[in-house]
Amino acid sequence: MGFELTKESYAGGIKAVTIGKGDNALTIGGQTCYPFYQFEGEMPGKPIIAMEIWDMEPEEWPAAAMAPFKDVLGDPVAWAKKCIDDFGAQLIVLQLKSIDPNDKDRSPEDAAALVKKVVDAIDVPLIVWGCASPAKDEDVLKAVAEACQGENLILGPVEEKNHKGIGAAAMGYGHAIISSSPIDVNLAKQVNILLENLGIPLDKVLVDPTTGGLGYGLEYTYSVMERLSMAAMAQGDDKLQNPMINNLANEVWKCKEVKQTAEEAPELGDPERRGILMEAVGAVSYFMAGSDIMIMRHPEAIKLAKAFVDLICD
Amino acid sequence: MALTGIQIFKLLPKTNCKECGVPTCLAFAMNLASGKAELDSCPYVSDEAREKLAEASAPPIRPVKLGKGVRQTTTGGETVLYRHEKTFFNPTILAGTVASDIAAADLEQKLKIYNAFQYERVGLNLRPELLVVKDAGAGADAFAATAKCIAETSEFNLVLMTEDLDVMKAGIAAAGFKRPLLYAATEANVDDMGALAKENDLPLAVKADSIDALMPLTEKLTGMGLKDLVIDSGAREIKQALEDQVGIRRAALKAGNKALGFPTITFPCEMASNLDMETVIAAMFVAKYGGIVVMSDFAAESLFPLLLERLNIFTDPQRPMTVTEGIFEIGNPDENSPVVVTTNFALTYFIVSGEIEGSKVPCWLLIKDSEGLSVLTAWAAGKFGGDDVGMFVKKCGIMDKVKHTELIIPGYAAAIAGDVEEELPGWTITVGPREAAHLPAFLKTK
Ligand code: B12
Ligand code: SF4
Structure with a gap:
């Protein structure tokens, strides 16, 4: 008797979310099977890598992460363009680090003006990521939403605490949002329900499950993502059928082993390749858990992750 | 399939002697069925009953012991598809490759470097465990010499990789004491390789060019009395390889397919042209069901991320790792x-x-x-x-x-x-x- 693959019976799929506008719009998600299980479902779009840029010059990046961008680190517009022109980025994430109230505390108006400048300068969709301080993110993302009306940006992270303000602004000015919760299926569902109650259609929502670094909590995020996929697809829970996004670069590149020099940690090998491979291996792990957008930093890590996605999809 | 308490009871002596710590054989049977007791607590079960019980309680994916010494490991023995359902038990084993024609001095140097790839983390020592000795066509003596050097001078355990029976025999003679995995039995040599593995009581890998072609081979080998098998569906293209890994795991766990109830061996080294790409492919196998992952080489920068990923994926999700207050x-x-x-x-x-x-x-x-x-x-x-x-x-x-x-x-x-x-x-x-x-x-x- 021949071998017959035992197939999963799915009760639902992931919603397709469109971001950006016009010719440059991208559709995320839409899959009807677990990650890359194309033998039993469809993956219409491949998972996408978003290249991150910061709104200020990073102070603590290891040398390996700085090197590819050294001429543009203080200039977000040039930085974004470099990502697109030199490294083929399909999607940009602007990390608003400078708005952190415990640090530089940049004003909502300034931040919004900067986002507008970046959005006008690039021809790929833009994600705007706050500083994870709920009140400040609310103020800033509201201003950003207004300044960039109709651009169909993706704004996040949106938590229970600030969902009303950011949600209403996103709806009013035509943007998608990222619903965020700390590694918990029920909390993820709760934020989505709150957003829906506010009147936001769930096909304008991505889910951020909260991302742990490789060796620093990856397993928790990994499993919660698998559980979210199961809830969405095997159980058909229509409150959780959203594409997922992982803010990976931040986590990987801040850990000790990525920062150690060859002198400090000779046993860990070449610091540059080490960081690149830690980012790439982290990315593949989360792709296997169901990530639809991976926020990444190093062009070489991105190349590897992209090559992997291409190979496994086609 | 698991037996019920009553089915187990029928196989016990029924003397109610209480030596197992509970008042009756029936109570003991019930505890066995629910996993609350160990069969060994009853000194009076017959060998025949013991075998039946062992067979019935055999895990759906055979745990296969590999190697000897400090880097001895087990692969297989998994019981779930997703780690949050219980846990994954036996971390994907990482293997490097050494060609059988390597010069003695180069090998010595290589082993020294590989041996240094050990990392302390959360009280554990993270390190790779296997080296594949790959027949480079330099003859049985070279193969045996390389295997012997690794077996005797390093902690690494081995996979002996050749389809030539004489070369394999020489390898076993040199390194058999370290319980190497033999790679591989194929359709062409299955009888001889099977006999060789059986005679030397060694684990055996089975390679075919599809899952379909794999099943008759494992059935034949289990028919010969071999239990410790590791399987390779032959896929060297990532997409097919993932499908096969998932197919095999589901077959064993969901469909009770005994012919596929074995750990797998995978070859990123044959799926990419550089170590970086091998590393990301290996990352897929660590997450999705690779029992053994064979790389062309080890480098600290590629091993360390994989060891971290493996540590994370194989951590018990029900119990965070703690230290005492x-x-x-x-x-x-x-x-x-x-x-x-x-x-x-x-x-x-x-x-x-x-x-x-x-x-x-x-x-x-x-x-x-x-x-x-x-x-x-x-x-x-x-x-x-x-x-x-x-x-x-x-x-x-x-x-x-x-x-x-x-x-x-x-x-x-x-x-x-x-x-x-x-x-x-x-x-x-x-x-x-x-x-x-x-x-x-x-x-x-x-
Ligand atoms: C993994 C994780 C979990 C795991 C638990 C992991 C674990 N065993 O702790 C799970 C999924 C279970 C979890 C649950 C929750 N989590 Co959680 N979780 C994380 C995550 C992703 C990583 C945490 C981690 O492991 N860090 C690594 C360890 C090593 O860090 P650490 O202990 O802080 O140590 C560092 C420093 O503090 C410092 N340090 C440590 N000790 C000392 C001592 C001294 C003297 C000094 C100087 C320094 C120092 O050194 C370390 C390295 O620099 C973070 C977000 C993130 N990316 O960081 C959220 C996070 C910590 N979680 C959060 C929350 C809210 C929760 C929940 C309460 C959610 C909920 N409502 O259910 C629950 C609570 C748990 C429960 N009720 O059981 C929030 C906390 C928000 C806040 N600011 O209060 C975070 C920040 C996520 C977020 N942004 O919302 N979480
Ligand atoms: S030790 Fe064995 S024979 Fe005695 S009561 Fe227990 S199960 Fe029965």
């Missing part, structure tokens, strides 16, 4: 040494104690039980609040060991400083840096 002395502290407090999450402890050690400033590190949660998580969950941290400092006995009254708390727990102070009148609560990496500089100013 109490006072840890780092670097012979005295009555004037700083007192530092953190949670009992093993990762947190590992990072913080590592930084303190690196700082060369002797310290008292207080570990407060926070149910295995990290600092921020514990704080958010109410397991590292100001009152309990203060109470703990009072009760743990540190006050008898130091003369000063300063407590250093984690930067991320700055919010609890006031409450700790209230609980510890007269003490100065100093908020440390957020990241442990900044601890050494901070401690040096103390």
Whole structure:
């Protein structure tokens, strides 16, 4: 008797979310099977890598992460363009680090003006990521939403605490949002329900499950993502059928082993390749858990992750 | 399939002698069925019953022991498709490759380098465990010499990789004492390889060019009495390889397919043209069901990320890794040494104690039980609040060991400083840096 693959019976799929506008719009998600299980479902779009840029010059990046961008680190517009022109980025994430109230505390108006400048300068969709301080993110993302009306940006992270303000602004000015919760299926569902109650259609929502670094909590995020996929697809829970996004670069590149020099940690090998491979291996792990957008930093890590996605999809 | 208590009862002596610790054979059978007892507790089961019970309770994926010595490992034995359903038990084994025609001096050098790839983390030693000796067509002697050198002079265990029977025999003669995995039985040589593995009581890998073609081979080999098999569906293209891994795992766990109830061996080294790409492909197999992952080579930069991923994926999700509550002395502290407090999450402890050690400033590190949660998580969950941290400092006995009254708390727990102070009148609560990496500089100013 021949071998017959035992197939999963799915009760639902992931919603397709469109971001950006016009010719440059991208559709995320839409899959009807677990990650890359194309033998039993469809993956219409491949998972996408978003290249991150910061709104200020990073102070603590290891040398390996700085090197590819050294001429543009203080200039977000040039930085974004470099990502697109030199490294083929399909999607940009602007990390608003400078708005952190415990640090530089940049004003909502300034931040919004900067986002507008970046959005006008690039021809790929833009994600705007706050500083994870709920009140400040609310103020800033509201201003950003207004300044960039109709651009169909993706704004996040949106938590229970600030969902009303950011949600209403996103709806009013035509943007998608990222619903965020700390590694918990029920909390993820709760934020989505709150957003829906506010009147936001769930096909304008991505889910951020909260991302742990490789060796620093990856397993928790990994499993919660698998559980979210199961809830969405095997159980058909229509409150959780959203594409997922992982803010990976931040986590990987801040850990000790990525920062150690060859002198400090000779046993860990070449610091540059080490960081690149830690980012790439982290990315593949989360792709296997169901990530639809991976926020990444190093062009070489991105190349590897992209090559992997291409190979496994086609 | 698992047996019911009644089915097990029928196989027991039914004498109710109580030696197993419960009053009746029936009670014992019930405990066995629910996994609360071990068969060995009854001294009177017949061999025949024992075999039947063992067969019936055999795990759906055979755990296969590989190698000998400190790097002995087991692959297989998994019971779930997703780690959150229970846990994954036996971490994907990482293997490197050595060609059989390598010069002795080069091999010695290589082993020295490979041996250094060991990393301490959360109290564990992370390292790869296998080397594949790959027949490069240089004859049986060269193959045996290479295998022998690895077996005798290194901790690594082996996979002997050749389809030539004579070469394999030479390899077994040289390195059989280390319980190498033989790779591979194929359709062309299955009888002979099977006999060789059986005769030497060694685990055997089976290779075919599809899952379909694999099943008759494993059935034949189990028919010959072989149990310790490892399977290779032959896929060398990522997409097909993932499908096969998933197909095999589901067949064993969901469809009770005995012919596929074995751990797998995978070959990123044959699926990419450089080590970086091999590494990302290996990352897929660590997550999705690779029993053994064979790389062309080991390099620290590619091994370390894979070892971390493996550690994460194979951690028991039901029990965070913890250390015990109490006072840890780092670097012979005295009555004037700083007192530092953190949670009992093993990762947190590992990072913080590592930084303190690196700082060369002797310290008292207080570990407060926070149910295995990290600092921020514990704080958010109410397991590292100001009152309990203060109470703990009072009760743990540190006050008898130091003369000063300063407590250093984690930067991320700055919010609890006031409450700790209230609980510890007269003490100065100093908020440390957020990241442990900044601890050494901070401690040096103390
Ligand atoms: C993995 C994780 C979990 C895991 C638990 C992991 C664990 N064993 O702790 C799970 C999924 C269970 C979890 C649950 C929750 N989590 Co959680 N979780 C995380 C995550 C992703 C990583 C945490 C981690 O492991 N860090 C690594 C360890 C080593 O860090 P650490 O202990 O802080 O140690 C560092 C420093 O503090 C410092 N340090 C440590 N000790 C000391 C001592 C001194 C003296 C000094 C100077 C420094 C120092 O050194 C270390 C390295 O620099 C973070 C987000 C993130 N990316 O960081 C959220 C996070 C911590 N979680 C959060 C929350 C809210 C929760 C929940 C309360 C959610 C909920 N409502 O259910 C629950 C609570 C748990 C419960 N009730 O059981 C929030 C906390 C928000 C806040 N600011 O209060 C975070 C920040 C996510 C977020 N942005 O919302 N979580
Ligand atoms: S030891 Fe064996 S024979 Fe005696 S009561 Fe227990 S199960 Fe029965």
